[in-house]
Amino acid sequence: MIRLLGLHKSFPRQTDEQSSGHSLSVSDFEIQAGERVALVGASGSGKTTLLNLMSGLILPDQGSVEVDGVDITQLKESARDRFRARTIGYLFQTSHLLPGFSALENVELGASFAGRAVDRDRAKSLLDAVGLGHRHHHQPQQLSVGQQSRVALARALVNRPKVVLADEPTGALDPESGKAALKLLLDTAGEENITVICATHDAGVASVLDRTVRVEELQ
Numbered sequence: 453m454i455r456l457l458g459l460h461k462s463f464p465r466q467t468d469e470q471s472s473g474h475s476l477s478v479s480d481f482e483i484q485a486g487e488r489v490a491l492v493g494a495s496g497s498g499k500t501t502l503l504n505l506m507s508g509l510i511l512p513d514q515g516s517v518e519v520d521g522v523d524i525t526q527l528k529e530s531a532r533d534r535f536r537a538r539t540i541g542y543l544f545q546t547s548h549l550l551p552g553f554s555a556l557e558n559v560e561l562g563a564s565f566a567g568r569a570v571d572r573d574r575a576k577s578l579l580d581a582v583g584l585g586h587r588h589h590h591q592p593q594q595l596s597v598g599q600q601s602r603v604a605l606a607r608a609l610v611n612r613p614k615v616v617l618a619d620e621p622t623g624a625l626d627p628e629s630g631k632a633a634l635k636l637l638l639d640t641a642g643e644e645n646i647t648v649i650c651a652t653h654d655a656g657v658a659s660v661l662d663r664t665v666r667v668e669e670l671q
Contacts, residue, residue, distance in 0.1 A: 454482065454506060454519050455517075456482075457518070458479065458480075459477065459478040459512050460477045460513050462513055476667075479670070486647055487647055487648075488641060488662045490652055491652070492651075493666050502670075503619055505517055506519065507542055508524040508525075508536055509536075519539060537565040538613075542608060545620050547600040547604040555599075556589065561607070568611065578606035578610055581636050582606055584603065598624055598626060600624075601633070602633055605621070609646075615647045616641065616647070620654075621633065621652070622654060
């Protein structure tokens, strides 16, 4: 499902006080369809960078990123955007909900960005499943940070993606809500054969996934 080969990405220093930038290298890393993988490592080790490379949000300086048989590094930006919308659900550390749109509309936008017909029943059922059945028509500013994170989870799943990339998926949630959100993600992944890659500091999250990979050991 996902293969990174000969990958290298470097970032220049940001201020004069920094003696150097940082870089991420991956020689050969593969994730099978339907596998659930935890990416762990120290802060700054490159977990988020790795997710962004897998999604095509950023491009490597060299190497290939193959997702579902497509080397996304060879696609033009507009084609990468369309491919990502159709194939990948992304859970960012912050929810990135659009203000002025209701929770339900934010979830439905996940489908419209991919050029697909909006499945309102699925959007509603996902919001219900994350405990927001009574908040369909609330806008982001009317929701707590944790509730916004749950809307973002529903949005990531609404399109029936082949891959979900999750950056600290329970980080903004209380323990009970975190367990419920993770259960929904993994149950849906199991039912729909979705590949899940989670960048996480939470040992509890890592423990329920199929395998754990330390980013430092990929380099």
